[in-house]
Amino acid sequence: MVFGVLIGAAEMLSPGSYTNVEYTWLHLAPAPGPFPNGLSLVAGTLVDPISALMLLVVTIVGFAVMLYSIEYMHHDSGLPRYYSELSLFLAAMSGLVISDNLLEFFIFWELVGVCSYFLIGFYYDKPSAASAAKEAFIVTRVGDVMFLLGIFIYFYHYALAGPIGSGGWAANGFVFTRGSQPFLASSVRGSSTLLTVAGIMILGGAAGKSAQFPLHVWLPDAMEGPTTVSALIHAATMVAAGVYLLAVASLFLGFTSFDLLLIVAIGGFTAFFAATMAVVHPDIKRVIAYSTISQLGYMVLAIGAGFAMLGLFHLFTHAFFKALLFLAAGSVIHAIGTQDLFKMGGLRKTMRLTAAAFAIGGLALAGIPPFAGFWSKDDILAAVYSDLGSHPAYWPFFLLAYAAVFLTAYYIFRAWFLAFSGEKPRDPTLPEAHEAPWVMRIPMIILSALAVGGGLLIFWPSFDSLLLYGNGVGGIPPVYGSTEIVLSSVSVLLAGGGILLAWRLWGNGRVFVLAETAAAQSLRRLLLNRYYFKVGYDWIGLNGVYTVARAADFFDRYVIDGTVHGFERTFALLSDRLRRIQSGFVSDYASYVVAGLILVFVLLLLIAPYLVSAWGGI
Amino acid sequence: MTSLAEIGFVALSSALLAIGLFGILTRRNFILLLIAIEIAMNAAILNFIYFAAFSSGTAGLTGQAIAVVVIGFAATEVAVGLGIVLALNRVKGTINVARATELKL
Numbered sequence: 001m002v003f004g005v006l007i008g009a010a011e012m013l014s015p016g017s018y019t020n021v022e023y024t025w026l027h028l029a030p031a032p033g034p035f036p037n038g039l040s041l042v043a044g045t046l047v048d049p050i051s052a053l054m055l056l057v058v059t060i061v062g063f064a065v066m067l068y069s070i071e072y073m074h075h076d077s078g079l080p081r082y083y084s085e086l087s088l089f090l091a092a093m094s095g096l097v098i099s100d101n102l103l104e105f106f107i108f109w110e111l112v113g114v115c116s117y118f119l120i121g122f123y124y125d126k127p128s129a130a131s132a133a134k135e136a137f138i139v140t141r142v143g144d145v146m147f148l149l150g151i152f153i154y155f156y157h158y159a160l161a162g163p164i165g166s167g168g169w170a171a172n173g174f175v176f177t178r179g180s181q182p183f184l185a186s187s188v189r190g191s192s193t194l195l196t197v198a199g200i201m202i203l204g205g206a207a208g209k210s211a212q213f214p215l216h217v218w219l220p221d222a223m224e225g226p227t228t229v230s231a232l233i234h235a236a237t238m239v240a241a242g243v244y245l246l247a248v249a250s251l252f253l254g255f256t257s258f259d260l261l262l263i264v265a266i267g268g269f270t271a272f273f274a275a276t277m278a279v280v281h282p283d284i285k286r287v288i289a290y291s292t293i294s295q296l297g298y299m300v301l302a303i304g305a306g307f308a309m310l311g312l313f314h315l316f317t318h319a320f321f322k323a324l325l326f327l328a329a330g331s332v333i334h335a336i337g338t339q340d341l342f343k344m345g346g347l348r349k350t351m352r353l354t355a356a357a358f359a360i361g362g363l364a365l366a367g368i369p370p371f372a373g374f375w376s377k378d379d380i381l382a383a384v385y386s387d388l389g390s391h392p393a394y395w396p397f398f399l400l401a402y403a404a405v406f407l408t409a410y411y412i413f414r415a416w417f418l419a420f421s422g423e424k425p426r427d428p429t430l431p432e433a434h435e436a437p438w439v440m441r442i443p444m445i446i447l448s449a450l451a452v453g454g455g456l457l458i459f460w461p462s463f464d465s466l467l468l469y470g471n472g473v474g475g476i477p478p479v480y481g482s483t484e485i486v487l488s489s490v491s492v493l494l495a496g497g498g499i500l501l502a503w504r505l506w507g508n509g510r511v512f513v514l515a516e517t518a519a520a521q522s523l524r525r526l527l528l529n530r531y532y533f534k535v536g537y538d539w540i541g542l543n544g545v546y547t548v549a550r551a552a553d554f555f556d557r558y559v560i561d562g563t564v565h566g567f568e569r570t571f572a573l574l575s576d577r578l579r580r581i582q583s584g585f586v587s588d589y590a591s592y593v594v595a596g597l598i599l600v601f602v603l604l605l606l607i608a609p610y611l612v613s614a615w616g617g618i
Numbered sequence: 619m620t621s622l623a624e625i626g627f628v629a630l631s632s633a634l635l636a637i638g639l640f641g642i643l644t645r646r647n648f649i650l651l652l653i654a655i656e657i658a659m660n661a662a663i664l665n666f667i668y669f670a671a672f673s674s675g676t677a678g679l680t681g682q683a684i685a686v687v688v689i690g691f692a693a694t695e696v697a698v699g700l701g702i703v704l705a706l707n708r709v710k711g712t713i714n715v716a717r718a719t720e721l722k723l
Contacts, residue, residue, distance in 0.1 A: 583719065
C-alpha cells in the first residue's frame with residue numbers, strides 16, 4: 001500500500017512521465033499471416049498518470065477497508081478465507097492498473113472478477129448470496145467475452161501499426177504506447193466497421209464490469225457480500241476497472257465516432273436510469289449500489305465525450321466518498337443488524353461519527369461544494385456541455401445526466417434521514433445502537449477527509465498535471481466562464497432541492513406515504529422490480545440458454561457419447577471372444593505355436609519365388 | 619546336387635520333429651512332454667550334424683560345434699524341466715499338465 005502511494009506520488013512529481021518495464025514470456029517467430037513480423041506476448045508494468053491515479057485509489061481504499069475489516073469481520077468464522085481473498089483481489093487490482101498491454105490487463109481483469117465472485121458468495125451457505133455470486137459472474141462473463149473479442153480485433157487490425165520500435169505493435173508485445181495521438185488516427189474514425197465493432201466489444205466488457213445498462217443487474221445483488229467487500233470491490237475499485245478500461249482504450253487506441261456516441265448514450269442513460277431505482281429502495285446498501293451504477297454512468301459519459309481524464313478524476317473522488325458511504329452503512333449494520341431503512345431511525349444520537357461520515361459522503365455524492373463530488377461531477381457536466389456545440393446528438397444524454405443530479409441528492413439524503421434523523425428506531429425490537437469501535441472509526445475518518453478534500457486536489461499543480469496527462473490527450477478540462485458557473489450553480493441548486501425534498505418527505509422521522517393512485521403505485525412497483533430486467537434475464541436464461549443447453553446435452557449424450565460407447569462396446573465384445581482362447585492348457589498353447597509355425601512356412605513357400613528374384617537368385 | 623542320402627537324412631530329422639511335435643501336442647504327462655521336446659530338439663541337432671558332414675572347411679566345423687553346444691543346452695533344459703516337474707508335483711500332487719491351468723483369466 002505504501003509502495004503504491006509512493007509510486008503515485010512520484011508520478012505526480014514528474015508530470016506526464018511514463019515508465020515501462022517489460023519481460024517477454026512468449027515470442028513467435030515471423031510467419032506469413034496476420035503477424036508477418038512475429039508476435040510477442042509480454043508481461044510488464046507501465047506507470048503513467050492514469051495508473052498512478054488508480055494506484056492511489058486502490059491502495060488507499062484498500063488500506064482503509066483492510067483496517068475496518070479487522071473489527072467488522074472479527075466475529076466471522078471464515079476470516080482466513082476473507083483476508084486471503086481480499087489480498088488476492090488487491091494484488092490483482094494493482095496488477096490490472098499497472099498492466100502494460102491488453103492481454104495482461106485481461107488476465108488481471110478475470111482475476112478481480114473471480115475474487116468478486118468469491119467475496120459476493122462469501123456467505124455461501126445463504127442461497128441468495130450464492131445465487132448473487134453466480135449472477136455477478138455470469139453477467140460479467142457476457143462482457144468479458146465481448147472484451148476478449150475486442151482485444152483480438154484490435155490485435156489483428158493493429159498488428160503492424162504503432163509508433164514504437166520496428167516491426168509494429170504485434171512484434172513489440174502489444175504494449176500501450178502513447179504517441180502524439182491514439183493509434184486510431186482521426187482520419188480513420190467513423191469509417192471502419194471492424195473498428196466500430198471492436199469498440200462496441202470493448203464497451204461491452206466495460207459495461208459488464210462497471211454494471212452499465214443493460215448489464216447492470218448484478219451490482220445491486222452483489223450487496224449480498226460483506227459490506228466491506230461492497231465498499232472496496234463494488235464501489236471503489238473493481239467496478240471502476242470498466243471505466244479504467246474505457247479510459248485506457250480511448251487514450252491508447254481510440255474509438256470511432258459511432259462508438260463514442262454509444263458510450264455517451266449508455267453513460268448518460270445509466271446515470272439517470274440507476275438513480276431512479278435508488279429512489280424507492282428500502283435497503284441501505286442497495287441504495288448506495290444503485291448510486292454507484294449511476295456515478296459510473298457519469299464517468300462513462302465523460303470518457304465518451306472525449307474527457308477521459310475527467311472521468312478518471314470522478315472515479316478518484318467517487319472511490320473515496322462511496323467507500324465512505326459503504327463503511328458508514330456497514331457501521332450501522334454492525335450496530336443494529338439490519339439493512340432495512342424503514343426499521344432504522346434516530347441513529348444520529350447514538351452514532352454521531354457514523355452519522356457525520358454518512359452525511360459527508362452524501363454531500364460529496366450530491367455534489368455540494370466544497371466536497372469532492374462537486375468538483376469532479378461538475379467538471380464532467382461542464383465539459384460535456386462545452387462539447388454539445390460540435391455533437392448535438394449528446395443533448396438528451398447530457399440532460400439525463402443533469403437531471404440525475406437532483407435524484408442523487410434526493411435518494412442519498414432520503415437514506416440519511418430515514419436512518420439517522422428522528423427520535424428513535426421505527427422498529428422497537430432493534431438492539432440498542434452503539435458507535436463503532438476505533439478500528440472502524442479511523443478508516444471512516446481518513447475517507448471523510450478525502451471526501452471533503454479530494455476534489456480540492458485539482459488546485460494543487462502536481463495533481464492537476466496528472467489530469468492533463470502530459471499533453472492533454474485525455475481531454476482538456478473546460479475553462480470556467482460565466483456559462484459554466486451558471487451551469488454549476490444550477491446543478492448545486494438542483495442538488496439542494498433534492499436534499500430539501502428528502503427532508504420534507506422523510507426528515508425528523510416523517511414517513512412519506514405514496515398516494516394510493518394506480519399510476520403512482522405502478523411506477524413504484526416498476527422501480528422496485530428494477531424495470532423487470534432481472535425477470536427478463538431469467539426468462540432469457542431459462543427459455544433461451546437452457547433450451548440450447550438441453551439440445552447440446554442431448555447431442556453430447558446420444559451422438560458423441562453414443563459413437564464413443566459404440567466403439568467401446570464393439571471392442572469389449574470382440575476382446576471377450578478373444579479372451580476365451582487363453583484356456584490355461586499348455587498343449588493348447590503349443591498347438592497355437594505349431595499352427596503359427598506352419599502358417600509361417602506356408603507363407604515362406606508362397607513368397608519364396610519373389611524373394612529369390614528380389615535378391616537376385618541364391 | 620541333392621543326393622539320395624541327403625534326402626534320407628532330412629526325411630529322418632523331419633520325422634523326428636513330427637514325432638516330437640505330436641508328443642508335445644498330445645501328452646498330458648509332464649515327463650513324457652519333456653521327452654517329446656527332447657526328440658524334437660534332437661531332430662534339429664541331427665540336421666546340424668549332417669549338413670556339417672556334407673560341407674567342407676570351417677562351415678563343417680561350425681555345424682559340429684553348434685551341435686555340441688545345443689546338446690549342452692538340452693541337458694540344462696531337462697534339468698530345469700525336471701525341477702518344474704518336482705515343484706508341480708509338490709504343489710498339485712500330480713504331474714498332469716492338464717490340471718495346471720491357473721494362468722488364465
